[in-house]
Amino acid sequence: MTRVYVPKDSTAVSLGADEVAAAFAQQGIEVIRTGSRGLFWLEPLVEVDTPAGRCGYGPVGAADVGGLIAAGMSDGGAHPLAIGLVEEHPYLKSQQRLTFRHIGIIDPASLTDYLAHGGYAGLRNALSMTGAAIVQAVADSGLRGRGGAAFPTGIKWKTVLDQPVTQKYVTCNADEGDSGTFADRLVMEGDPFTLIEGMTIAGVAVGATQGFIYCRVEYPESIAALRTAIAAAKSAGYLGESVCGSGKRFELDVRVAAGAYICGEETSMLQSLEGKRGEVRVRPPLPAIEGLFGKPTIVNNVMSLAAVPLILEKGPTYYRDFGMGRSRGTIALQLAGNLKRGGLVERAFGVTLREILYDYGGGSASGRPIKAVQVGGPLGAYLPESQFDTPLDYEAFAAVGALVGHGGIVAFDDTADMAALARYAFEFCAYESCGKCTPCRIGSTRGAHVIDNLLAGHEPERQKVLLGELCETLIHGSLCGLGGMTPFPVQSAMKHFPDEFEPRSQH
């Protein structure tokens, strides 16, 4: 046996992948560090090339390494940890991996590997097109912003393209702060060149010469992977004064965030990139017209930008043919919280929440019934079992008062305390509020107090009315989504689990 693949992804490392890699290296075996396939219950998942394809073993501990070699893993030999051909695994085989097509397969630090897997084909096509044609291709693909707002990406780009200004920017919002989300992280750690290529295409399309990736400080492994890849792309001429000799300039830098959830909001992120407090700006003007340093700026999420290379490589129709209704292409769903098989599922829009929770997730990790699921991060609604047949589609979720957001799915079993979770939503909002608008700054703290009073039995019916009014004030009176959406988890918990919002006996 000459070579094994061991993920360097941070979840895999948190489960012991570094020790496993070291144990193989000690046996004289070449180890390639990859991203994670996103089958987290099998991490560390070790793969080996066989004539039939890559075979997998997991979860592997360092102590298993000797046994795996003795079992003949180089030929896919039988072993209690064997999962067979990785790509035939039902969890992967049923997915439609477009954005994640390289992840877990390639070495994210190797430009050569990226090129060998078809990397930069999208940029090469883009360089032969006009800016307007690139923007049209993105518009025709039906791609909508994957950060949560679902705004058509092509329209945003066209606005920037149409500004008669020489200095423009492309910024990538990699401040993936929603609990239960890790798709951006998997891309940045597992396939950073795809994001870099997507940003380069955006820059070439709209005439921007500088890009910034605003990455969470909580993701040190992503920051390191991005910097390694940017340096490689630069020295090979894929970034810099003349991208691939085209005469078009595009520079790219990583900026490290500093632990403020609000900076995932686009105007707050721009403030932060300018070195200021991350306070939300009033819109208009839109960032596409007056963004970073007052210049026209594309602000896109990691997943939106990472979808672009494939669209330019295979054409907009290829991407648009996936999905349902007005939700085109694929969405990266992140299975998190109390699930047996947590991980990353990339599917065309239209898959139901129930399929995700049970066919992929395997039900709860605790073995107890799944009681509620929060979709779309801390500002997303809690869905009860009666809504599990809702298809993952922006409009279908909006119709039941929920949101798809960034695709994070956090499952709770029947031990979850819904009133405590509603209170937490307010507490989180209070901690993360930028303080600029009153409903968010003060309403969040008041909301937690009102729930305390309700549960303590101080005029509970009055508190419920007050809570309802407070939620409406936040929704209609806040400047941005933090204050405007914090009521969603609260109201949905109250609506679907009313019995839990009653006074509790004091101990």
Next chain:
Amino acid sequence: MTSVEPTAESQAVAAAIARHGHEPGPLIVVLHAVQDALGYIPEQAVRQIADGLNLSRAEVFGVVTFYHYFRTHKPGARTVQICRAEACQARGCQSLERHAREKLGIDYHETTADGSTSLEMVFCMGNCATGPAVRIDGRLYSHVTPERFDALLAHQENAL
């Protein structure tokens, strides 16, 4: 005005300004460089950064205090970060939080009296399928039960 002998701290701050001061919107980049070097942003550094970047001290102070990540006090020898977000709550992080605070005898944003350990809360480290998640001195761990937490701390102490 009296001239002050440059300290190791002021030299680190000067180096951060020299290295990053020319970048567009440099303040947060400089603050990161200072905290990377010193572990926190000393009060003295605020004045020095304001002078170096031609900003008011109020502007620098306002930014330092806006962001949860920047610290204004010297941290312990090691920093323990516990994720408090929903996905880790769904895996029982509340009991880990209680345990950690009792075990260390401190609350969040505090440092043990012997200066060995600082405790910080974070909202999500992107490790949401294998919670509760904890980071100790930059190293991420999954499935951290109270028992595992004790073992990790003890293991670290032995390794020191």
